[in-house]
Amino acid sequence: xxxxxxxxxxxxxxxxxxxxxxxxxxxxxxxxxxxxxxxxxxxxxxxxxxxxxxxxxxxxxxxxxxxxxxxxxxxxxxxxxxxxxxxxxxxxxxxxxxxxxxxxxxxxxxxxxxxxxxxxxxxxxxxxxxxxxxxxxxxxxxxxxxxxxxxxxxxxxxxxxxxxxxxxxxxxxxxxxxxxxxxxxxxxxxxxxxxxxxxxxxxxxxxxxxxxxxxxxxxxxxxxxxxxxxxxxxxxxxxxxxxxxxxxxxxxxxxxxxxxxxxxxxxxxxxxxxxxxxxxxxxxxxxxxxxxxxxxxxxxxxxxxxxxxxxxxxxxxxxxxxxxxxxxxxxxxxxxxxxxxxxxxxxxxxxxxxxxxxxxxxxxxxxxxxxxxxxxxxxxxxxxxxxxxxxxxxxxxxxxxxxxxxxxxxxxxxxxxxxxxxxxxxxxxxxxxxxxxxxxxxxxxxxxxxxxxxxxxxxxxxxxxxxxxxxxxxxxxxxxxxxxxxxxxxxxxxx
Amino acid sequence: xxxxxxxxxxxxxxxxxxxxxxxxxxxxxxxxxxxxxxxxxxxxxxxxxxxxxxxxxxxxxxxxxxxxxxxxxxxxxxxxxxxxxxxxxxxxxxxxxxxxxxxxxxxxxxxxxxxxxxxxxxxxxxxxxxxxxxxxxxxxxxxxxxxxxxxxxxxxxxxxxxxxxxxxxxxxxxxxxxxxxxxxxxxxxxxxxxxxxxxxxxxxxxxxxxxxxxxxxxxxxxxxxxxxxxxxxxx
Numbered sequence: 198x199x200x201x202x203x204x205x206x207x208x209x210x211x212x213x214x215x216x217x218x219x220x221x222x223x224x225x226x227x228x229x230x231x232x233x234x235x236x237x238x239x240x241x242x243x244x245x246x247x248x249x250x251x252x253x254x255x256x257x258x259x260x261x262x263x264x265x266x267x268x269x270x271x272x273x274x275x276x277x278x279x280x281x282x283x284x285x286x287x288x289x290x291x292x293x294x295x296x297x298x299x300x301x302x303x304x305x306x307x308x309x310x311x312x313x314x315x316x317x318x319x320x321x322x323x324x325x326x327x328x329x330x331x332x333x334x335x336x337x338x339x340x341x342x343x344x345x346x347x348x349x350x351x352x353x354x355x356x357x358x359x360x361x362x363x364x365x366x367x368x369x370x371x372x373x374x375x376x377x378x379x380x381x382x383x384x385x386x387x388x389x390x391x392x393x394x395x396x397x398x399x400x401x402x403x404x405x406x407x408x409x410x411x412x413x414x415x416x417x418x419x420x421x422x423x424x425x426x427x428x429x430x431x432x433x434x435x436x437x438x439x440x441x442x443x444x445x446x447x448x449x450x451x452x453x454x455x456x457x458x459x460x461x462x463x464x465x466x467x468x469x470x471x472x473x474x475x476x477x478x479x480x481x482x483x484x485x486x487x488x489x490x491x492x493x494x495x496x497x498x499x500x501x502x503x504x505x506x507x508x509x510x511x512x513x514x515x516x517x518x519x520x521x522x523x524x525x526x527x528x529x530x531x532x533x534x535x536x537x538x539x540x541x542x543x544x545x546x547x548x549x550x551x552x553x554x555x556x557x558x559x560x561x562x563x564x565x566x567x568x569x570x571x572x573x574x575x576x577x578x579x580x581x582x583x584x585x586x587x588x589x590x591x592x593x594x595x596x597x598x599x600x601x602x603x604x605x606x607x608x609x610x611x612x613x614x615x616x617x618x619x620x621x622x623x624x625x626x627x628x629x630x631x632x633x634x635x636x637x638x639x640x641x642x643x644x645x646x647x648x649x650x651x652x653x654x655x656x657x658x659x660x661x662x663x664x665x666x667x668x669x670x671x672x673x674x675x676x677x678x679x680x681x682x683x684x685x686x687x688x689x690x691x692x
Numbered sequence: 693x694x695x696x697x698x699x700x701x702x703x704x705x706x707x708x709x710x711x712x713x714x715x716x717x718x719x720x721x722x723x724x725x726x727x728x729x730x731x732x733x734x735x736x737x738x739x740x741x742x743x744x745x746x747x748x749x750x751x752x753x754x755x756x757x758x759x760x761x762x763x764x765x766x767x768x769x770x771x772x773x774x775x776x777x778x779x780x781x782x783x784x785x786x787x788x789x790x791x792x793x794x795x796x797x798x799x800x801x802x803x804x805x806x807x808x809x810x811x812x813x814x815x816x817x818x819x820x821x822x823x824x825x826x827x828x829x830x831x832x833x834x835x836x837x838x839x840x841x842x843x844x845x846x847x848x849x850x851x852x853x854x855x856x857x858x859x860x861x862x863x864x865x866x867x868x869x870x871x872x873x874x875x876x877x878x879x880x881x882x883x884x885x886x887x888x889x890x891x892x893x894x895x896x897x898x899x900x901x902x903x904x905x906x907x908x909x910x911x912x913x914x915x916x917x918x919x920x921x922x923x924x925x926x927x
Contacts, residue, residue, distance in 0.1 A: 199871060201867060201871055201872055201873060202867070204867060204872075204873035207873075208860050208863060208864055208867075208873060211757070211761060211856075211860050212856075212857050212860040212861070212864075214761075214764075214856075215764070215853045215854075215856030215857040215860065216853060216857055217853065218849045218850055218852065218853035219850055219853050219854070221849070259872075259873065260872055261753060261754040261872065261873055261874045262750060262751065262753050262754070262866070262872060262873070262874045262875055262876065263866075263870055263871070263872035263875045263876075263880075264750075264751055267725075267726050268726060268729055268730070268751055269751055269752065269754075270752055270753075270754040270755065303775060303777075304771070304772060304775045307768050307769075307771055307772035307775070308772065310764075310765075310768050311765065311768060311769065311772065314761060314764075314765055314768075317761070321758070327754075329752075329755060330752075330754055330755055330758070333755050333758035333759060333762070334758060336758070336762050337758060337761050337762055337765065340762055340765045340766060340769065341765045341769070343769065344765065344768065344769025344772055344773065347773050348772060348773075350773065350775075374710075378713055378714070378717065381717040381723060382716065382717050382723070383723070383725065384723040384724055384725030384726060384727065385725045385726050386726075387726075390725075399716040399717075401712055401713055401715075401716045402713050402716035402717060404713070405709065405710065405712065405713025405716075406713065
């Protein structure tokens with residue numbers, strides 16, 4: 198089949214979101230089923246793209262409008278994009294099913310549209326090969342995220358969304374100024390051409406432009422000084438949306454950051470940007486872990502834990518070596534699975550028992566054994582116990598950090614892991630050894646989804662080589678810029 | 693005081709830093725790496741006389757599709773957050789006779805002019821977004837002058853959805869005919885209006901897309917206005 202059909206990844210969610218107003222009258226369950234159907238279709242397309250890219254080993258270049266880059270905009274679906282587009286679609290599919298139980302606030306038709314567009318935005322951010330188009334997709338992602346954060350219409354949700362919208366607005370305007378500066382200096386917006394011309398860039402311009410772009414993306418990517426919105430937003434958003442935030446929205450921001458930083462590899466002031474990123478990433482890990490320690494709300498606690506894991510990924514990307522990037526991508530995959538599992542389970546408990554406070558988790562092991570079991574798997578995996586998937590990626594990140602010589606960063610991150618273990622084991626203690634209760638009915642569909650994710654965690658933990666292979670290929674896609682430039686069929690404009 | 697002076701100091705430092713960066717991009721130098729290509733080929737490749745709309749809709753049409761989506765999200769988000777079971781206009785005073793009569797006379801002209809802007813996007817400055825905003829201004833006028841005026845919601849919402857779908861559909865037809873998403877099949881495959889450059893029936897699919905965008909933007913902004921001026925009624 199023609200590679201251009203990969204553009205369906207963008208076209209399908211878009212046309213389906215525009216279609217929702219027409220079936221608005223069909224009732225709540227019809228709209229929710231429609232959401233499941235569309236996300237299932239999207240997963241199918243993504244699986245086809247994944248299969249195609251990994252079997253041929255060549256990226257798919259979608260040229261919108263038939264114009265060759267840099268005149269037109271191209272999508273670059275290489276190993277990384279193919280893998281994460283599949284993760285985005287699959288997680289969205291699971292969350293569409295979860296929405297049946299978790300979302301009962303009106304208006305459901307608007308929820309369905311925003312849900313689809315959030316998925317679209319993340320897909321576009323990961324797939325695009327043009328820096329201004331990246332901005333457009335980032336806006337799609339973040340504006341639908343603002344609206345979805347406030348969707349529950351409580352005071353808390355409105356406040357969280359307000360924080361997010363102000364920080365996000367400042368971040369994206371900085372990003373835009375950065376893009377303008379880079380365009381002003383180079384005269385092109387195409388990522389491949391930017392990478393080609395990066396060495397000719399004036400070092401001051403490059404430093405300012407790159408810093409602005411990184412600063413703008415850091416809001417989406419939840420890097421330390423700019424992530425204050427995240428725990429509030431995670432806590433206040435509808436449960437399926439929290440899963441999507443943690444499983445792929447933040448990953449899209451992180452990936453975009455890594456991609457742009459590595460495009461500018463030839464710039465003179467590159468290493469100073471990396472050093473700054475290492476410091477910020479380490480701070481992200483430590484601050485988030487310490488904040489998680491004293492949370493009484495389990496959803497908020499896991500939100501902080503998610504931020505600290507993101508810091509770990511950012512650290513891996515900021516090392517500037519092949520092994521670091523590979524480890525970062527591997528951690529991205531593992532974190533997407535584990536955090537989807539944890540937020541899904543906690544969200545389910547909150548729906549069933551009315552709130553995610555620590556008290557509700559007392560005796561959960563006796564009341565909802567399947568959910569409690571999967572929470573335990575997720576918690577143990579996050580801490581990084583061997584035979585669970587995160588162990589492998591964490592150890593690779595730490596080894597990569599040590600090999601570059603950042604011993605202090607590795608030590609601090611490891612110390613933060615101890616803190617993580619403390620609060621996760623406290624949660625496990627509350628679940629299994631405190632309180633009593635009658636056994637409750639657990640929903641079948643939920644149980645299957647939870648067990649499926651838990652099984653993934655353990656399978657990757659026991660046989661990490663397949664996932665590690667995927668991660669290496671995807672990491673190479675980010676790190677090996679020369680190959681990236683070679684893959685994009687640039688026409689000889691101005692060069 | 694201390695807070696304010698610290699803020700001013702920080703801003704000055706950031707400003708200086710930005711100015712340093714800007715100084716590396718001298719004003720007035722020719723930096724049109726891709727720009728020249730657009731200027732030289734815009735007429736024969738897209739059939740549009742207005743280079744800006746040709747770039748925005750045709751060469752970089754993907755961005756415009758995204759921007760249309762952003763606006764759609766904004767209107768959907770406002771509608772979702774201000775959603776109440778029953779809502780009503782809460783305006784108290786009717787406009788004066790001069791205002792209402794003036795509005796009555798003016799609105800058709802505003803809407804006519806808005807349509808003119810988006811239909812002639814490939815020939816004159818403007819296009820779908822300004823045209824749509826002009827049309828929404830017409831509806832804003834109606835809201836301001838009459839206390840009971842309401843847009844026909846159902847029709848508006850459906851029109852908005854259909855216009856957006858048609859945009860994606862035009863792109864998908866391009867995928868079917870030309871092999872690329874958002875491919876300009878009217879100009880490049882059918883070559884309709886090739887001897888007509890500079891007149892209304894030219895410009896490939898640009899006028900069609902701009903009409904769709906104009907309708908979509910007009911209905912969307914009117915919907916945002918409608919959501920914002922209404923208040924909840926307690927039962």
